[in-house]
Amino acid sequence: MFIEMRNVEFIYGDKTPFEKKALSGVNLTISKGEFIGIIGKTGSGKSTLVQLMNGLLLPQQGDVIVDGINTKDKKRIKEIRKRVGLVFQYPEYQLFEETVYRDIAFGPRNLGFSDKEIERKVKEVCELLEIPESILEKSPFELSGGQKRRVAIAGILAMDPEVLILDEPTAGLDMKGRKRIFNIIERLHREKGKTVILISHNLEDVANLCERVIVLNNGKISFDGPKHEVFENIKLLEKSGLIAPDVLYLQHRLKMRGFKIERFEYKVEKVADIIVKNLAGNITKEGDRR
Numbered sequence: 001m002f003i004e005m006r007n008v009e010f011i012y013g014d015k016t017p018f019e020k021k022a023l024s025g026v027n028l029t030i031s032k033g034e035f036i037g038i039i040g041k042t043g044s045g046k047s048t049l050v051q052l053m054n055g056l057l058l059p060q061q062g063d064v065i066v067d068g069i070n071t072k073d074k075k076r077i078k079e080i081r082k083r084v085g086l087v088f089q090y091p092e093y094q095l096f097e098e099t100v101y102r103d104i105a106f107g108p109r110n111l112g113f114s115d116k117e118i119e120r121k122v123k124e125v126c127e128l129l130e131i132p133e134s135i136l137e138k139s140p141f142e143l144s145g146g147q148k149r150r151v152a153i154a155g156i157l158a159m160d161p162e163v164l165i166l167d168e169p170t171a172g173l174d175m176k177g178r179k180r181i182f183n184i185i186e187r188l189h190r191e192k193g194k195t196v197i198l199i200s201h202n203l204e205d206v207a208n209l210c211e212r213v214i215v216l217n218n219g220k221i222s223f224d225g226p227k228h229e230v231f232e233n234i235k236l237l238e239k240s241g242l243i244a245p246d247v248l249y250l251q252h253r254l255k256m257r258g259f260k261i262e263r264f265e266y267k268v269e270k271v272a273d274i275i276v277k278n279l280a281g282n283i284t285k286e287g288d289r290r
């Protein structure tokens with residue numbers, strides 16, 4: 001078990017007139033190599049949850065343990081940050097150096113990597129994230145939205161974290177930009193064995209990419225399990241204030257009409273195959289009857 005949260009509660013502005021309980025009674029464990037999606041309506045506590053996972057926020061109640069280290073152990077916070085990398089929802093929060101190179105190098109430099117190691121790391125992550133050398137001396141603020149995202153991810157990956165957390169990594173990107181980011185994330189999981197935790201408002205993306213899904217509702221976990229269990233339970237999604245992807249509503253409707261669906265699919269092409277297969281079955285049956 002790599003990350004463990006035990007009975008965690010987090011309150012913003014604790015003991016002030018503005019206090020706001022963002023999370024309560026959160027228990028969860030995350031193992032190496034998982035690909036987890038975190039979903040929940042706006043304000044349900046998703047960003048708070050992931051900031052607790054790398055010690056950026058500390059719980060008022062309960063404990064967060066990362067690879068055996070309690071995030072409250074101030075002396076070991078660097079070790080935690082090195083293990084759990086968090087890419088913020090807004091890349092602007094993360095990019096502040098004068099050049100792209102310096103921004104990507106910031107994390108490893110802070111962790112005490114040598115210049116040679118930093119250079120090697122920057123080169124490696126740029127290749128992985130398809131960041132051309134020609135932009136390394138540019139200001140991060142001159143970049144396009146997609147490039148900014150990739151540079152923000154590169155800066156975190158350069159520290160070689162075991163766990164990569166991405167908070168809405170494709171917000172504001174067009175279809176092509178989104179596909180590019182998701183391909184990269186998928187490869188990081190599949191080829192580099194990274195544990196990935198993805199927050200997304202887009203349930204279709206989560207359904208397509210993740211293996212396990214955690215649903216948050218008003219600061220509590222309302223579901224945690226295999227994705228097919230959550231996505232086949234439209235009522236559960238609705239109770240948590242979420243709307244299931246259209247492909248799922250379609251398959252529920254087809255099932256009600258007598259279509260045989262063994263396993264719900266998340267890609268339109270695959271649903272089309274189900275329909276064709278069912279219709280073909282019916283036509284054959286008709287033929288048999290005649």
Ligand SMILES: Nc1ncnc2c1ncn2[C@@H]1O[C@H](COP(=O)(O)OP(=O)(O)OP(=O)(O)O)[C@@H](O)[C@H]1O
Binds near residue numbers: 021
């Ligand atoms: N800095 C803060 N000060 C006070 N309250 C906050 C702060 N950040 C978040 N909150 C509140 O805590 C709750 C959880 O917020 P959080 O950002 O974790 O939710 P979220 O699910 O990530 O939302 P979104 O989908 O909109 O990003 C919300 O009610 C939010 O208003």
